[in-house]
Amino acid sequence: MGGEIIFMVPAVIGFAAMATIGGTLLLWLVWIAARRWGPPSSRAAPPRFPVGGTTAVLLAISLPVGCVRACPPVPQPESAKIVAAFEVPLTTAVERANFLTILKAEAAIGGLDVNIETAEEMDRWNEMGLELSKSIEATVYRSGDIRQSEARASDQHHLGHAWISFERGEDPSLARRFRERLMSRIVERWPGTLSVPVAQTGSLPHKKDLRRSDHGYEIDPSRLAGYICGTAPGNAPKSACD
Known part of the structure; x- marks a missing residue:
């Protein structure tokens, strides 16, 4: 786990830095365009773009998003x-x-x-x-x-x-x-x-999704899609079967 963290920290910081810099630049361009070509009300904005406040807000948003992106799901043992x-x-x-x-x-x-x-x-x-x-x-x-x-x-x-x-x-x-x-x-x-039955996802089905068979229960075919990992409509994501 320690080795994974060593690689995750730079990934999180890199994502946050790129998102913050890119977002700040984009908002600055929008601010410039609004002052030049926007309605008169937008031209009454402060004479200087609030770089510090914008950067702080974007950084606060991008750090947790970066953590989510960098942290892979923990597979079930x-x-x-x-x-x-x-x-x-x-x-x-x-x-x-x-x-x-x-x-x-x-x-x-x-x-x-x-x-x-x-x-x-x-x-x-x-x-x-x-x-x-x-x-x-x-x-x-x-x-x-x-x-x-x-x-x-x-x-x-x-x-x-x-x-x-x-x-x-x-x-x-x-x-x-x-x-x-x-x-x-x-x-x-x-x-x-x-x-x-134990579903392909490794979970137990809801009882309402089962029907009686000769030897017990089976998943109702009309409900089966949600218990299969795949890309078809209604399927569980493939990560659920990892």
């Missing part, structure tokens, strides 16, 4: 990419408690920790609006120097139907074993569990 997702019907408090018990037990076997949102924390979301309401929210992560998330379960945006998504993880083989063990128990306990 491979370990954080979602590789599988499922919908589990959890319509009662008892079912949610049973689900969390299984989740914590399998996480412990895999050397993982679980963070579960409290009822008070979820109530804050519920107060913001019905569409943000949720009755379960849990994150499974592997502790270490950097906390690595490996799974997330939530029924936000689809209350009563928890979506559990699994990430690739720093150690894909460990993450896969955890996923297979956990889903084996979940499907046994909730046979109505359905698979949820």
Whole structure:
């Protein structure tokens, strides 16, 4: 990152300098033209062009724009990419408690920790609006120097139907074993569990954009364009798939 900053600083300064000098020159030419050929009201302007004020304003605008241009988007690490997702019907408090018990037990076997949102924390979301309401929210992560998330379960945006998504993880083989063990128990306990597709963009689709298939959900063809990276109308930008 330090090496990237060394190259980014000159790029930002160079962009800001060119934008400021070019913008000041352009405004000066417009000011001269207005005084010579403009209406009488424009000729009553101050006798000297406000170079200092113009430069300060343009510099204040061009510096943040230069930062945006010079800073490339940070690609999502491979370990954080979602590789599988499922919908589990959890319509009662008892079912949610049973689900969390299984989740914590399998996480412990895999050397993982679980963070579960409290009822008070979820109530804050519920107060913001019905569409943000949720009755379960849990994150499974592997502790270490950097906390690595490996799974997330939530029924936000689809209350009563928890979506559990699994990430690739720093150690894909460990993450896969955890996923297979956990889903084996979940499907046994909730046979109505359905698979949820992972879009090409790496995100999970909105439930309204899905339709039932033989093995779970699939993205409705009429909604598919927004989940594909490309240049066709409605496609997500290619950067979304990097």
